[in-house]
Amino acid sequence: MEEQEQRKHIGSCLSVGELAKRLGVSLPTAHKLVHSTGFPSFRIGRRVLTPEAELETWLKRQMEEKEEI
Template identity: 40%
Template sequence: MRESTFTNYDQLPLFLNANTVAQTLGVSISSAYELMHEKGFPALRIGSRMVVPKEKFCQWVEDQLGGDA
């Protein structure tokens, strides 16, 4: 597993692309793309591009941790 390049949510951009999701979670970019296509993950499709709103991503992480983040 890769180490995250971010130390807190404030460092994240307003919208995350697959590369930023991968860097944040410490996973490969292919794993980030897989995650972004899963049902329940808050990705938005804008044309052929997929992005994740920062606030929805943070909430998704908290939900995965049981709301204790």
């Protein structure tokens, strides 16, 4: 299986730096976010990764909660 196909099958993940860029926040803010309760992230060794699909779900949930207030 080609690497690109494999990534689609497994899903892609963002590093903390990539997450910061994607959300338009600072690196320290992204670090705080990945360590906060309820945020979708996991560790592999020293790396902290966030699955892109779970990030999208988390963002949608944050918007829904904001609308309820």
